[in-house]
Amino acid sequence: xxxxxxxxxxxxxxxxxxxxxxxxxxxxxxxxxxxxxxxxxxxxxxxxxxxxxxxxxxxxxxxxxxxxxxxxxxxxxxxxxxxxxxxxxxxxxxxxxxxxxxxxxxxxxxxxxxxxxxxxxxxxxxxxxxxxxxxxxxxxxxxxxxxxxxxx
Amino acid sequence: xxxxxxxxxxxxxxxxxxxxxxxxxxxxxxxxxxxxxxxxxxxxxxxxxxxxxxxxxxxxxxxxxxxxxxxxxxxxxxxxxxxxxxxxxxxxxxxxxxxxxxxxxxxxxxxxxxxxxxxxxxxxxxxxxxxxxxxxxxxxxxxxxxxxxxxxxxxxxxxxxxxxxxxxxxxxxxxxxxxxxxxxxxxxxxxxxxxxxxxxxxxxxxxxxxx
Numbered sequence: 001x002x003x004x005x006x007x008x009x010x011x012x013x014x015x016x017x018x019x020x021x022x023x024x025x026x027x028x029x030x031x032x033x034x035x036x037x038x039x040x041x042x043x044x045x046x047x048x049x050x051x052x053x054x055x056x057x058x059x060x061x062x063x064x065x066x067x068x069x070x071x072x073x074x075x076x077x078x079x080x081x082x083x084x085x086x087x088x089x090x091x092x093x094x095x096x097x098x099x100x101x102x103x104x105x106x107x108x109x110x111x112x113x114x115x116x117x118x119x120x121x122x123x124x125x126x127x128x129x130x131x132x133x134x135x136x137x138x139x140x141x142x143x144x145x146x147x148x149x150x151x152x
Numbered sequence: 153x154x155x156x157x158x159x160x161x162x163x164x165x166x167x168x169x170x171x172x173x174x175x176x177x178x179x180x181x182x183x184x185x186x187x188x189x190x191x192x193x194x195x196x197x198x199x200x201x202x203x204x205x206x207x208x209x210x211x212x213x214x215x216x217x218x219x220x221x222x223x224x225x226x227x228x229x230x231x232x233x234x235x236x237x238x239x240x241x242x243x244x245x246x247x248x249x250x251x252x253x254x255x256x257x258x259x260x261x262x263x264x265x266x267x268x269x270x271x272x273x274x275x276x277x278x279x280x281x282x283x284x285x286x287x288x289x290x291x292x293x294x295x296x297x298x299x300x301x302x303x304x305x306x307x308x309x310x311x312x313x314x315x316x317x318x319x320x321x322x323x324x325x326x327x328x329x330x331x332x333x334x335x336x337x338x339x340x341x342x343x344x345x346x347x348x349x350x351x352x353x354x355x356x357x358x359x360x361x362x363x
Contacts (some may be wrong), residue, residue, distance in 0.1 A: 020166075023173040030180035048299045052309040052324075053190040057331055062189060116191060119298050126294030129357045136199045144191035145302055 036131030039086040042076070043068035044120045045067040049150035061114050063101040065094075067127060080123045082132065091130050098138035141143060192302070192309060194354070214278050215285045217247045219304055223295030227304070237303050245313035247271065248286045248348070249281035258282030261347040269318055283315075285350040291355040308352045316344030 043066050056062060063125065066083040070076035081088045084097045102110050115135055119128060200206065219240070220228040227234040229243065251262055251273040261283065262270065280286035288308050293302050310324065317327035318338050327344060330337045 016170075020170045023170055023177055027173055027177045027180065030177065030184055034180055034184045048273050048302050050302055050306040050330065052192060052313055054328055055190050056193075059189055060213055092231065094323075114193075116189065117192055120247060121297070121299045123298045124294060124302055125292045125296045125298060125357045128298055131293065134362055136196050139199065140197065141196040143194045143196055143275050144189075145194060145305070146189075146191040147306075149190070 021040070022135070023073050039108045041066055041083065042072070042086070042088055043070050043081055043083050045118060046121045047118060047146055047148050050145075050147040051150050053147065053149055056114060058109070058112075061105065061109055061112050062116050062144065063098070063113065064116050064118060065131065066075040066118045067123055067131065069122060080120070080127045091134050092136035094131060098135065098140045102140070112142065114125050114144055115140050116144040118146040165281060181311050192306060194305070211285075211287070212281070214252065214281050215287060217244065217280070217286065217288045219288065221290070221292045221296045221300055222303060223293040225297055225300045237300070237307055241307040241310045241314070244288060244308055245269055245315060246274060246316060247275055247288070247298045248283050248311060249277055250276055250281075250286070251283075251299065252277055252279050255284040257347075258284060265319060266321070269315065287353055289353045289355060292357045294357045296357065305352065306352070309350075311354075312348070312350045319348075320344045338351040 004086070045066060045068055061150065064084075067080055068083075069078055070081050070088065076088060082091065083089070084094070089097060098113070098115070102113050105113060117131070132143065135141065166328060168316070173291075218230055222228070228238075229240065231288075249269060249272045251258065252275055254262055262273065262282055288311075290301070290304055290308065313324045315325040320327065320343050322330075322340075327341075330341045
């Protein structure tokens, strides 16, 4: 007994002088990747999952349309509604909205406008079909069903 | 003019730099939403002219693979009841690659396929004639949940992408990631699709169980 040598404590410490640099690097990463939301989402958005996801090359061609139950049910009711830009619109207004969005694009790309439909899981096919009929009327036939990746 | 600096060198205290940076970092971490532009692409059919009756398409029943989803989210696949969509992608694949009665063009297509795909041809008389003729039809009610519809649509896409990918010797993931911005990837993409159009038809929903 008593044979254990007392360990000599060496003054080891992690050098922290580079810490600010590392933090700044992370900070810049997040600053660059951040997209600040320019609009409030007024409807529920639980995006369904899928496996066969595709990514579009040109983000400028995409316009977003949000469909879901309004968050403020007292004001807008509990039926699924369509949100474009930052207002809730009714189906007949979709054509006008699509035309506005299309006018923002350069002339060569107008035929390629893609509508990304961000639809809540709870929504039934009825409202979606109505929106799609309007999109067909507006001749915006490229539709992207927004979904998140599924791990399987 | 210049005041003589009698206080010696002045330095900004940098000790709290890390704290400040941390604070900013946390702010951006919290506010960040990494934009997701991923989804399943679908091309809607052109608008129908109310004055022109819809074209009368004569297609053999065996060339259409019917999937019905009702308002209770039950499936009816080619007349058979199913509880869930699981395994539907394999059925889609078997249907597309059936080669029941290929014409000359389809036979040439068949001969150009790799052996692994040729082996999948079951040549059933009551399934599709050839991939060019095969159509997957998805019909829903207005009360069908979007999630189930998307699941079935996803599986139909999966069947096609797996066929395309196998044809050019890639995995389905790699094939989907081809974006056609360079000549080589575009050529690969076209080679996969050639002769096998992605024919997924989405019928207008019935007015049952919805609003």
